[in-house]
Amino acid sequence: MNILILGGDGYLGWPTAMHFSQMGHAVTVVDNYFKRHAGLELDFESLIAIPNLTRRTKAWKEITGKEIKHYIGDITDYNFLKDVFITTQPDTVIHYAEQPSAPYSMISRDKAAKTLQNNLTGTLNIIYAIKETVPNCHLIKLGTMGEYGTPNIDIPEGYIDIAHNGKTDKFLFPRQGGSLYHTTKVQDTDMIWFYVRTWKLRATDLMQGPVYGISTDESAQDVRLTPSFHYDEIFGTVLNRFIVQAVCGHPITIYGKGTQIRGYLNIKDTLACVYLSAMNPPEGGTLNIYNQITETFSVLELADKVSAAAKSLGYEVTIKHIENPRIEKEEHYYNPTYTTLKGLGLTPNLLTNEILVEMLKTVLLYKDNISVDSIFKGIKWK
Ligand code: USQ
Secondary structure (H helix, E strand, C coil): EEEEEEECCCHHHHHHHHHHHHCCEEEEECCHHHHHHHHCCCCCCCCCCCCCCCHHHHHHHHHHCCCCCEEEEECCCCCHHHHHHHHHCCEEEEEEECCHHHHHCCCCCHHHEEEEEEEHHHHHHHHHHHHHHHHCEEEECCCEHHHHHCCCCCCCCCCCEECCCCCCEEEECCCCCCCHHHHHHHHHHHHHHHHHHHHCEEEEEEEEEEEECCCCCHHHCCCCCCCCCCCCCCCHHHHHHHHHHHHHHHCCCCCCCCEEEEEEEEEEHHHHHHHHHHHHCCCCCCEEEEEEEEEEHHHHHHHHHHHHHHHHHHHHEEEEECCCCCCCCCCCCCCCCCCCCHHHCCCCCCCHHHHHHHHHHHHHCCHHHHHHCCCCCCCCCC
């Protein structure tokens, strides 16, 4: 297949590109280096220095003999994006090219506007590029479990049947994002659903939980292939942050009570889920929505697991509850369904002590790179 990966420099985009390339597909990636620029502005860096795409793709070619093409540019520039579609003629486009941070979207009006502009215009442009150049192309969009919020009812995979005044119909499950970032993902879903109905687009929207992990089968071959790994307050996901905190002796930063529950997955499972989605495209006019998580934990459970794993390596970890900078329910019901991807063949890499120890050992190798100042700055929701 011709695979086009938008956001191919990111934490998930680059490992996804290597994975599809390894599996024998023709891969092209696009990125505007948004996160690299944001890091310069806001003072954070990936724990392990990551070569730019020219160098990463060169290293990939040297190590595997396989080619990943890349373009540096902004998908909100429609002419640029359309040219990429015309040149690459993708069978599948995988859309990671979004501003992915909830805290970033809450820093200021400008950052909120940047998030809206990037995420919504980007998605609209992709939909138009598909319609105008490759109408049969399968759009795989990374959504988020945070679109559903934490409702007091079970969370199905995307849709809900509603009976009202004696009649029934099927709708998108009600969404209520917990940040402006999450809200743009809700809007993306709505927009894709509209064009699926109107233009018979074929699309898969993956409702993903926070991802953890620092290496994949492909990246393990050479340090130059390593994924970007962020542990700062803005771009680090919670478990990756806790691992780095344990290594550098920073107290583990539990927001509020820590009883917030989310669905999590290993970065290796992200690749497997996206791959399975690409191999199982829907018919035109269908929007498949899958919940992309493998297990659920409270923040406290994650802190305890990291603490136990660090202890087994001789590290004492302190756990600190800090006033929650976010507006989110801390005690809530949480019962999402996540069976479809397993039905398609996903064999989850569940969170074991062994995996945590492996992550801790990798981070220990780069301990000197940790910038303690970027761990917590206190970006508040209000
Ligand atoms: N949390 C802490 N301490 C920390 C950081 C986070 O207690 O130091 C808590 C948060 O309050 C939240 C939970 O951990 O309750 C998860 O936080 P997170 O920062 O890992 O996740 P989130 O901001 O929701 O965003 C991340 C990714 C985003 C993705 C989302 C999936 O950045 O791109 O969409 O996970 S989900 O959370 O299911 O919406």
